[in-house]
Amino acid sequence: MSKVLIVADHFQGKLQGSTGRTVACAKELNPESIDVLVLSNDSGDLAAAAAKLDGVSKVLTADRAENEHPMAAIFAPQIAAAAEAGSYSHVLGPNTTFGKDLMPRVAAKLGVLMITDIMAVHGDYEFDRPIYAGNAVITVEAPSDQILVGSVRCASYSAVEEGGDDAAVEAIELSAEIPTHTRFVGVQSGSSDRPDLQSAPKVVSGGRGVGSEENFKVIYSFADKIGAAVGASRAAVDSGFVPNDMQVGQTGKIIAPELYMCFGISGAIQHLAGIKDAGTIVAVNKDEEAPIFEVADYGLVGDLFKVLPELEEAVSK
Amino acid sequence: MKVLVGVKRAIDYNVRIQLKSDGSGVVHDGVKHSMNPFDEIAVEQAMQWQEAGTADEIVAVTIGGVAALEQLRSALAFGCDRGIHIKVDEDVQPLTAARAFKELVEKEKPDVFLMGKQAIDDDNNQTGQMTSALLEWPQATFASKIELGDGTAKVTREVDSGLETIEVDLPAVITVDLRLNEPRYLKLPNIMKAKKKPVDEMSLDDLGVERAKNLTTKQTSPPPEREAGIKVESAEELVAKLKDKGLL
Numbered sequence: 001m002s003k004v005l006i007v008a009d010h011f012q013g014k015l016q017g018s019t020g021r022t023v024a025c026a027k028e029l030n031p032e033s034i035d036v037l038v039l040s041n042d043s044g045d046l047a048a049a050a051a052k053l054d055g056v057s058k059v060l061t062a063d064r065a066e067n068e069h070p071m072a073a074i075f076a077p078q079i080a081a082a083a084e085a086g087s088y089s090h091v092l093g094p095n096t097t098f099g100k101d102l103m104p105r106v107a108a109k110l111g112v113l114m115i116t117d118i119m120a121v122h123g124d125y126e127f128d129r130p131i132y133a134g135n136a137v138i139t140v141e142a143p144s145d146q147i148l149v150g151s152v153r154c155a156s157y158s159a160v161e162e163g164g165d166d167a168a169v170e171a172i173e174l175s176a177e178i179p180t181h182t183r184f185v186g187v188q189s190g191s192s193d194r195p196d197l198q199s200a201p202k203v204v205s206g207g208r209g210v211g212s213e214e215n216f217k218v219i220y221s222f223a224d225k226i227g228a229a230v231g232a233s234r235a236a237v238d239s240g241f242v243p244n245d246m247q248v249g250q251t252g253k254i255i256a257p258e259l260y261m262c263f264g265i266s267g268a269i270q271h272l273a274g275i276k277d278a279g280t281i282v283a284v285n286k287d288e289e290a291p292i293f294e295v296a297d298y299g300l301v302g303d304l305f306k307v308l309p310e311l312e313e314a315v316s317k
Numbered sequence: 318m319k320v321l322v323g324v325k326r327a328i329d330y331n332v333r334i335q336l337k338s339d340g341s342g343v344v345h346d347g348v349k350h351s352m353n354p355f356d357e358i359a360v361e362q363a364m365q366w367q368e369a370g371t372a373d374e375i376v377a378v379t380i381g382g383v384a385a386l387e388q389l390r391s392a393l394a395f396g397c398d399r400g401i402h403i404k405v406d407e408d409v410q411p412l413t414a415a416r417a418f419k420e421l422v423e424k425e426k427p428d429v430f431l432m433g434k435q436a437i438d439d440d441n442n443q444t445g446q447m448t449s450a451l452l453e454w455p456q457a458t459f460a461s462k463i464e465l466g467d468g469t470a471k472v473t474r475e476v477d478s479g480l481e482t483i484e485v486d487l488p489a490v491i492t493v494d495l496r497l498n499e500p501r502y503l504k505l506p507n508i509m510k511a512k513k514k515p516v517d518e519m520s521l522d523d524l525g526v527e528r529a530k531n532l533t534t535k536q537t538s539p540p541p542e543r544e545a546g547i548k549v550e551s552a553e554e555l556v557a558k559l560k561d562k563g564l565l
């Protein structure tokens with residue numbers, strides 16, 4: 001029977017939804033137990049939030065000042081120590097930038113390979129993962145005589161429920177050497193009151209066709225009207241219309257909203273890689289040949305600047 | 318400063334990959350291959366340091382079969398001083414690649430090891446992190462800005478929440494993201510000149526690399542198809558359809 005350790009993903013004192021999604025993936029292993037490790041300088045609220053996740057057996061904390069900011073070089077030796085001390089068979093994290101940075105370092109510390117972007121579980125050591133920007137899926141088998149380290153493709157899982165009985169929270173001592181060669185300087189986040197792109201049920205995105213930062217307000221306006229998060233193509237980010245954290249795609253965020261509406265986006269494979277799991281895709285593009293129409297459930301050929309106000313009006317009716 | 322740059326050969330990002338009908342993998346024969354786009358960005362960064370006089374030697378390294386020499390030569394054409402071809406005819410997965418890079422680093426002693434954040438074939442996003450872990454070096458992944466200081470690098474990283482800045486001591490592994498720079502175009506005379514630049518060839522055994530256990534691929538399948546839907550004629554019709562489905 002497998003015993004799973006999950007690394008909690010948190011940012012500015014909040015447990016990220018990706019942690020609940022990682023637990024959902026771990027549950028498919030039918031494990032004996034799922035423990036969540038919260039590394040922080042002050043784990044109180046985070047541990048309490050993790051304890052509420054359905055399926056979690058135990059929450060482990062190891063508070064120390066160095067854990068104030070999540071940094072791979074500082075977290076990895078502690079996670080490797082926890083994995084070995086607790087005889088875990090699997091160590092999982094989310095495929096958010098936090099997990100992408102961290103999990104390979106954990107694996108290398110443990111001297112084992114890693115599976116990136118687990119999208120389906122077939123057995124304790126058999127999984128599906130995407131390659132080539134999601135244009136192929138491989139079924140891989142990992143050796144069963146070593147710890148399996150993996151990152152979970154969050155768009156493939158819905159977060160587990162919260163509530164029920166709280167799991168126990170246990171403070172542990174980890175004997176790990178913490179390096180001093182990596183120092184946190186700061187984080188600049190384009191925080192907004194809009195829903196979070198990675199968990200919102202509705203997302204409205206704009207691409208190069210929007211034309212400028214100024215013009216992007218038509219996208220925001222419609223998104224606010226329907227309560228959607230806002231995303232963008234790489235071209236829109238590169239052109240400086242919007243900040244980098246809004247990029248959707250192979251190298252940006254992989255999302256799975258119920259409704260994805262994109263305006264002025266051509267539909268390059270790298271962009272499509274980010275929206276393959278969307279429920280319904282709507283595309284508005286003035287070029288009827290745009291590849292986005294090959295995957296859109298509803299396509300409308302037209303000028304986005306004309307269509308968006310009409311949509312706003314039609315929604316209000 | 319001495320810089321090592323990892324360069325991987327991969328199917329060109331513009332190609333729509335084809336799968337073999339028996340599920341045994343992706344078709345490579347007759348398909349255009351290029352340098353992994355992230356590695357081009359890493360090479361461009363190294364060139365900018367060379368031009369600014371910050372870097373005095375730039376060494377490009379690839380692990381791959383005979384064909385990988387083509388991408389190594391491209392790196393030399395961009396301006397790297399010399400190349401190292403770790404020649405293999407087996408599938409080298411990230412942990413084994415990282416072990417090879419560790420051995421190489423111990424011989425070459427670079428101050429910075431630049432790599433791409435991910436190779437767009439397997440989309441693993443592991444090798445840089447694993448290499449720095451084995452070396453017990455700092456890592457700065459997904460870099461969109463690198464400022465070198467005195468024995469340190471201040472790196473701005475593209476993360477889900479925005480932009481994070483960390484400072485690392487050198488030597489370090491830095492993996493680059495798309496917005497770090499825009500790689501230059503290769504000029505023909507440089508491609509000719511690159512043919513004369515030195516390339517060392519070695520094997521994993523020459524480096525004394527112990528192979529890590531590999532993942533075995535049992536099946537390669539197409540992703541679930543999305544079917545093209547319908548075209549609507551107006552904003553009103555679109556909203557009506559979405560309201561019908563309970564999406565608005």
Ligand SMILES: Cc1cc2nc3c(=O)[nH]c(=O)nc-3n(C[C@H](O)[C@H](O)[C@H](O)COP(=O)(O)OP(=O)(O)OC[C@H]3O[C@@H](n4cnc5c(N)ncnc54)[C@H](O)[C@@H]3O)c2cc1C
Nearest residue numbers: 207208209233234235249250251252264265266271286304
């Ligand atoms: C390694 C790599 C990774 C990448 N990762 C990503 C990624 O993560 N995400 C991503 O998005 N891209 C990524 N890309 C880039 C990708 O290949 C495309 O270049 C990008 O997605 C194009 O963005 P776009 O659709 O906004 O722009 P374009 O392709 O230029 O399309 C603009 C579209 O807008 C339409 N348009 C223009 N004006 C109007 C108007 N007034 N009304 C309606 N329609 C209009 C045009 O008809 C056109 O179809 C990556 C590329 C590489 C090489």
Ligand SMILES: Nc1ncnc2c1ncn2[C@@H]1O[C@H](COP(=O)(O)O)[C@@H](O)[C@H]1O
Nearest residue numbers: 323324380432433435436441442443444
């Ligand atoms: N076989 C290889 N040869 C040279 N560099 C590699 C190789 N494999 C990985 N790398 C480097 O590591 C980065 C990340 O690769 P990956 O972990 O496979 O996504 C790439 O962008 C390269 O810079």
